[in-house]
Amino acid sequence: MLGRRWITPSWLAIALLLMAVPTFITLGFWQLQRAHEKELLLAAFAGNAGAQAIPLEVARQQVKGEVFPRVEVSGRFDLQHGYVLDNQVRGGRLGVLVFAVFEPADGSLPVLVNRGFLATAADGSRAPIPTVEAGQRILHGLYAPPPGVGMRMGGNALARQTQWPKLTVHIDLAEIGADLGRGLDSRVLLLDADAESGFEREWTPQIIPPERHLGYAFQWFCFALAALVIFIVLHWRRARSESN
Incomplete structure (x- = not known):
């Protein structure tokens, strides 16, 4: 051998x-x-959900990297403009995330507000989107980066739409700012849970x-x-x- x-x-x-x-x-x-x-x-994201809110203007100066503080901001909703992020899945259900534009009372950059998730029925129907309330309001929520853009196909669809709220398959703050004709905050506000809002709000970071x-x-x-x-x-x- x-x-x-x-x-x-x-x-x-x-x-x-x-x-x-x-x-x-x-x-x-x-x-x-x-x-x-x-x-x-x-763990920090989950812990911040119940933390004491800090002013949005303070968070804008302090926040860097993957940090998600809970903030408070006073101002008014833009009643004319809104966006719907399509093809979202929560708990195995298909639906959409609804975004509104909020204008801080101090005149600083508007912030895009994630109002929450609306599920789509098996037949493709969806409950009407609750309207935003007029007048001065105080919002509380997590100050977080926008959802990842992912693969881009078909160019910017927002410019071709004339009906509001506009439907999109990604949240690109630069495109939305251009669509609105004004700048936007580089982050979004994930609103605190509210059983009477009509939306589901169970937030998790958009990370691997x-x-x-x-x-x-x-x-x-x-x-x-x-x-x-x-x-x-x-x-x-x-x-x-x-x-x-």
């Missing part, structure tokens, strides 16, 4: 192994760190969940192991017979 012997690898093979394995392992640990960060973020980061980490560690196994298999070969 022929045994096996170690075949001296080339310098190129060694160099590739030394680059690949540490890189894959580093990426794996980085994904584990990202998973931990997202867990902390989700921790579970997916753990999956990515597992993949990177598998790549590192696979690279090491392939290297060994290629260089630990059967010894050739004398006749060969």
Whole structure:
């Protein structure tokens, strides 16, 4: 029976192994760190829902990165303009998210307000969108980045629509600002839950969940192991017979 012997690898093979394995392992640990960060973020998001509200103008100056403070702002709704984000899913149900434009009393940039989720019935029908109330109001909610835009197809559909509220498949604050003819805050306001509003408001950050980061980490560690196994298999070969 022929045994096996170690075949001296080339310098190129060694160099590739030394680059690949540490890189894959580093990426794996980085994904584990990202998973931990997202867990902390989700916990902070949930905790802020019941936190003391701070003025919107203060949050605008302080907030950086993935932070979701609960804010308070006084002002009026724009009664003429609104937007409906289509093809949204909550709890396995299809529906829409309804957005309104809110004008702070201090004259600062308007903020787009996420009023909440409305489910679509099995026959495709949907309850009428509750109208916004006129007059001075004080809003409370989470100050958060807008929903991710994702894949863009078909260009800007807002400019082609004449009926309000306008329907969209993504929330692009630059496009909405251009559609309104004025600037908008770079974040949106996720209104506090209100059973009498007619909307469902169960907010979660629009982020990659921790579970997916753990999956990515597992993949990177598998790549590192696979690279090491392939290297060994290629260089630990059967010894050739004398006749060969």
